[in-house]
Amino acid sequence: MDTAFIEKLKTEIQNFSHEAVVEKIGRVTVVGDGIAEVDGLAEAKMAELVVFDETEQGSLEDALARKGVVYGLVLNLEEEQVKVVVLGDTTRVREGMYVKSTGQVFSIPVGEALKGRVVNALGEPIDGLGEITTDTRYLVEREAYGVIDRKSVNQPLMTGIKAVDSMIPIGRGQRELIIGDRFTGKTTIAIDTIINQKNEPIENRPICIYVAIGQKESKVARIVQDLKDAGAMEYTIVVSASASTPAALQFIAPFAGAAIGEYFMDRGKDALIIYDDLSKHAVAYREVSLLLRRPPGREAYPGDIFYLHSRLLERAAKLSDQKGGGSLTALPVIETQENDVSAYIPTNVISITDGQIYLTADLFNKGVRPAVDVGISVSRVGSSAQTKAMKAVAGKLRLELAQYYELEAFSQFASDLDPETKARLEKGARMVEVLKQGKSSPLPLERQVVMIFAGTQGFLDDVAVEKIKEFESRFFEYIEREHAQLFSSIATDRTLPDDRVEELKTLLTNFKEAYPELVSQG
């Protein structure tokens, strides 16, 4: 017999005070499709959390045996009733059941304890690793910071993807949309960005939050495993509202993720949040709105669908020094149908974000992966969020690639090309090959700079296109073996002064002489 436990029980019982409480209540009159109509709750607030009292109807034994609580979110305040969205198992809610007001607007637990965990949209752990103890709660719906509290984006967020970091640079505090058809590598870009943060020094490393909205559970499980295998899970939080969860939880999940990110931003840290994807988020919000009998608009979306995403994405910011200098970078994902970027939701989100990374199925199927269409991808923050080293090597890359794609189309019709055009085509093909990158293989800055330098400066003109990848891997090994300080110096000061440029040119020349089998006429 555990006497210590018995003593603890005796103390609890002796110190227990039974005070009566006054509770604001309502009664469920109609429930169905995840929505409960409640009579009463006269002082309910918008977005207030309420609790369905399952214990009232049954015996005391049933009440004690019941596990868990069913919450609801007040979303419609009407003249004679309140409509509550059930945040849980709707089958546990019955007509006639009493609903108690919590008096609190919906909030979730936030804090350092969430790092490395997988939670649902309510902040409850779903990874089987035990309870999460935090002492801070943040409102899920929070107003974004104003103009005065912000600062211009001036610090790069390295994705580790050459095509992005060189031509579509992302800054900390920016909103950069990842848009494309299904199976074009959108999630891969997002996950590789998270994994690449491992290359950042700990004091500079952003906390990553991946919000899965309407995804398959198997996909989320695979992503979590990939992050664990790459050692990225220790600084990542996964918020999952999968396809099998109620639409209300899918609607709330991105806001919950933003609240988690704001906790770190408010403390002067950097955070990165990925919303995968907002197309499914819009569909979930449409479902909830139609069930709440809100008037449908274009494509049956509610009238405030733009405001849904604008208020979410405006919470990403780079804060001023007075506010701690923290940042929240957002990478929302949108899935298009048949490359239609002029559809309703894609155009909405494009107009909100600070640029987009456009992925096309054509490029993907041709083997150009990541399938980034540099012609229409853009970062409105631009080179102010790019390191000096990358600016030095990638300045003309986008223009050269654009010219290459034009000439490539032209060359299919021309029979005899002049030497200059042929040279451009050859160089362009090599640059496209340089920019190809494997899945889950983000590159740190110094390796990107070295390889792009080699391509843009013509050192790969005599390397066959199919040997570019081999050239890259062996050149990296060569530098690590012979001149490791080059990588470390670029990684440290992130610049490429003239003396380092000369050193790099010498290294490339010496490498090609040492490995002539890699060099041939293309």
Added chain:
Amino acid sequence: MLARSYAHALNQLLSTLPAYEGDRIIRSFLGVLARRGHRALLPRIVRELSRIHTSGSSNKPVVLVPRGSERETLQSRIDAICSQLAIEPTTLAWQEDDRVVGGFLIRTKHAQYDATYRRALITLYQKLAS
């Protein structure tokens, strides 16, 4: 929305006019529906009327006590709480419910004062089990 308005209008008429007028009111109501082309709303109007009736009957303030409770010992305390909740004590309907175990519970449409042993036991159990 329209069905609800019809249901409220009919309910108010039936509750304010004498009982013998009931048949005439209902015939007139059906005539109005037919003239306006809203006969298809009839099933929803009936549902709304049922909801109004249920809500109305459940909105009366009640006090739940366990069987065998002595009303006199609780009366003064209940009267004090009624003034807090802005309830006229004479409108309270007393109901016996052994599920409260002990104490009492006063419930209105928008609020409840829970001084039951049931709530205390559940709270104690949850504290000990956590």
